Amino acid sequence: MHYDWWVVAGVAMMAVSCGTPPLHEVTGRITLDGKPLADATVTYISHDERREFFLARTDAEGRYRLQPDGSRSGALAGRYVVRVTTFRQADDRVDPPIPGVAERVPERYNLASELRAEVGPGVNQRSFDLVAEAK
Numbered sequence: 186m187h188y189d190w191w192v193v194a195g196v197a198m199m200a201v202s203c204g205t206p207p208l209h210e211v212t213g214r215i216t217l218d219g220k221p222l223a224d225a226t227v228t229y230i231s232h233d234e235r236r237e238f239f240l241a242r243t244d245a246e247g248r249y250r251l252q253p254d255g256s257r258s259g260a261l262a263g264r265y266v267v268r269v270t271t272f273r274q275a276d277d278r279v280d281p282p283i284p285g286v287a288e289r290v291p292e293r294y295n296l297a298s299e300l301r302a303e304v305g306p307g308v309n310q311r312s313f314d315l316v317a318e319a320k
Contacts, residue, residue: 187195191194208259209304211239213311215269217290221247222315225290227270229302232264260304267300291318 211229215222225250227241239260246305252258272295275285293299294315302311 206261207306208257209262209306210259211241211302211311211314212306212308212309213249215243215247215249215313215315216245217315218317219314221245222269222271222290223247224286227251227271228266228268228270229260229304231261232266232301235261235263237261260289260309260316262304262306265302265304266298267302267311268295268298269300269311270295289317290315 190319201203215225221233222243223245225243225247227243228253229239231237239251239253241251243249250258251260253260269290270288271286271290272288273283273286276283288295294313300313304311
């Protein structure tokens with residue numbers, strides 16, 4: 186039996202895509218005390234038994250876009266705990282060494298995050314205005 190390559194490729198693509206749940210676009214902006222929070226890691230952790238997570242880095246304006254890998258962007262539909270952190274551990278095992286970065290975000294937005302988000306079909310705009318702890 187002879188099949189054209191595009192028919193075989195199309196059937197293979199459908200078989201692969203049918204097994205993968207769709208990702209939904211998630212973008213937003215993070216501010217700390219009204220100013221953009223640059224170079225922070227934003228993590229969406231599923232609020233159910235899946236325990237899946239999706240990551241992003243903020244740009245100079247505090248904007249982020251979830252991108253779990255280099256080829257896809259977004260997150261699965263569902264409820265998430267959102268964590269925001271600026272902390273980075275130093276690494277002197279590489280050349281040049283990578284300096285550490287101190288945490289600027291209060292714990293209630295990262296390790297013990299009170300931030301929540303719901304992701305649904307389509308484009309999801311989720312921005313968070315964080316407030317530093319009183320000194």
